[in-house]
Amino acid sequence: MKTRSITIYVNGEAYSLNVAVNRTLLQVLREDLGMPDTKYGCGTGECGACTVLIDGKKSILACLSLAATMDGAKITTVAGLEQEGKLHPVQEAFVNEGAIQCGYCTPGMVMKSVSILAKNPHPTEEEIRRELEGNICRCTGYVKIVQAIQKAGDAMASTC
């Protein structure tokens, strides 16, 4: 198996690795870098549990991303949202609105929510629901997740 040397930035830190060309970003994060906060839900891009951000705003699926093609990429995982002990407004809203039950979809769901608000700070409920189609939650029925995103959007809008 061919390998390639890459340097990726995860949550602000640089990591230089020599990866097999068939290795996914999900495998690199969870196994090579020991960061289990990004989850395996299906491995085939159908559930969104592995959602991470590129450049702080674009959401991608780590299970479908080949690490060898990501040299120089700036990646944020859910563990990288906290700033000096303070939860990101999306995280804060998820906690307060009851948008977390089993928590397994939460890392991907939170990252997707951050990217939704980064693209559009004032989404309608319909827009939120459409954007969330790629992230499956089997616990909440999405009700409180949508409410949390709306609350986070309001909170973020009022502080800028």
Place this chain on the structure above:
Amino acid sequence: MSEFSIVGQRIPKIDAKEKVLGQTMYAADLNFPGMYYGKIVRCLKYAHAKVTKLDLSEAAKVPGVVKVFGPKDVTQKTYNAGVMDLMVSEPAGQMAGDIEDQTIFTDHVKHQGDAICGILAKTEEAAERGAEKVIVEYEPLPVYLTAKESMKSDAVQFTPLKPGNKAFELPAEMFPNNIYGWGDAEAEMKNADLVVEDTFYVPKQKQCQMEPHAYVALYDRQGRLNCWTSTQMPKCVHPKLAKLFDLPMSRVKINQSPVGGGFGCKLGMINEPQACAMAMAVPGHHVKTQQLREEDWIASESRHPGLYWMKIGLKKDGTPVAIQARFEAYTGGYYTQASGVPFTTGAWLSGMYKFGACNYKGEAYFTNQVPCGAYRGYGNPQTNFPLEQLIDRACNQLSIDPVEWRMKWHKNVGDDGWCIGFKYPSCALDECLTRGAEAIGWKEKRAKYAGQKGKKRRGVGVSLMNHCSGAMPMLLEHTTVTVKVNEDATAEVICNCSDLGTGAHTALKQIAAETLGFPMDDVHMLVGNSDAAGFDIGAHASRTLYVGGLAVKAACEKVTKQFFERAATALESNVEDLEMKDKKIFVKGSPAKAIDVKTITSLGVYNFVNPATGKTVGTPGQIQGYESFFPPHNSPPFSAVFVEVEVDTETGEVKILEFVNAYDIGRAINPSNVEGQLEGGAQHGLGNVLTEETYYDKNGLCLNSSFTDYKMLGPSDLPPMKIILVEQPDPIGPYGAKSCGEEGIINPIGATANAIYNALGIQFLEAPITPEKILKALKEKGLSY
């Protein structure tokens, strides 16, 4: 103004922050030095076959492979992955015909996905490569996908223990004529003015929890078998694994890892036997086994599908005269919970309406599909689909409003519940029906849609349900709790109650804090540790909040009793003259005569002897409260669900416009959690009736083992949901609370089917009611809009 300070509050879940930071360590996230990877190799080619050749020699040679395991390389003991063996007495289990027919690896494949061998390797990749080198040959056997097929006299027998492949029927020794219910429904039916009947089909629905199955096992160098599992029932898995591997329970440790969704599919054991068998062979090495998502549909338990015949008879004025029903479940390749669901399906049926006679029969037959087990609702979703539709059909023919009929004929306080002989202690259905009907605009919409025209048709439907808060007396109900008080008057609540994401641990902590008179921060929940805590059945039958809550409350009351007794001594007063507020106990009316609870607890631990006088100060003894709790009831909750749909008669698509669940919760310990359970349950229920089913080709191979093809309702498909929590406190439940874990899934099914009936004038006998079925029905009936 609430009478409670913590119970009833929307407190954020105690594990929410950890989860939102991504710090929760699910089983798949665990890594240990020297850990190996176990790959469970499954038969993917056939749904029914004998393994005629299994050669693991090439697999063993793959670099990195440590050991290979065929069926004979591990214990040959049979087991049942379910826990009925622990929940009913041995005589009852024998009467039910419960069997243990599963082995760790098999040479008689009974469903696609059956495990045939295991490969243990140093890396996941080596284990996969080893699995690819397994040489296996099969002798295919005939495939049976329905009871009709497997019950044929010439069918291959799944097990010699069950002739005719009939896994279960209600035992005559417990239920005369194999019937559950009362009266002679067949005879009474003759007194009905109107009889409606049909045979319905209910689907093989899959839980699709977001956390795939993953387990870690270690046979440590102290000779203890340790297993990290997200089972819903750690203290049932504990004795089962001990028995399977011939170990005393003191040498088996279950660490319940955070449960990333269960909904019943993690009730009992899934892959713990395989993980532990492999670990036992490599003492000192952790072994992790992870299941692929696509294996979930073929290698872990599903809902019981099957044919459900039902016949109801009513008088002209709507009086329910008689109901007869028979559920024929396709139970899958192994027995697992074949006796559970076919019984409860009838139990919920019997618990709903005041029929003059009710006769239910339940049976299960083996089929070549993944075995059925527990799935949220446990027979109640199956019952809701036919029962509520037949009632609406009868109401339609008798020109009786469906809400009014239900209001008049639902069972009530003092009536027999789902377990005949156990009367309902509370029932808020009248208020649920009234408030729910108002919230959806029942009268206005039924009137408005009666004369509607156009290609898009709207309808509103209603459905009721009854369920349980724990399963006594049919099943064991038992929870033990220890409340350990630290010297600084903070406490640990130690128990093995499970939280599957439900918020149960948060609610139990709220109950503990309220009962102790402590703030939430002064209480810690120590859970999921089979060494530290005693027995608890686990999460099923919507029992954790009710039974666990009563147990926690009782243990905490034992603690506060000790606080008061010691305070009475210290204050030279009587217990009945004292009260406690803000962790201070004082004489009623004389607040200056007081003692801090912290003083009491500190003196209990640090009970110094004055060497000069030989005297001590305060009552000695660290305070603990222990409760081994058996609940006196199962306080069933009720609810009324209303759904409004719009059916596009050109595409067959059903859009859900509005959803209301008016729920008889008794008391919402944490209203946010209750709403979350009902909202989440609705997504499952609406999926059951509209989109979800596991499909097979004629060879029994699964056609839709992926999220793309197993269609669950997503955020754009779901309506805004109105949850109305009707709080009429139950006389028994903790602070009046009843359960809500399973119930949200149940009556969205009947309500949606009835809404479609109201919209189109057609009833559908098969769930899920897909656009294809709607278009087909419209075409067959020559209807155009």
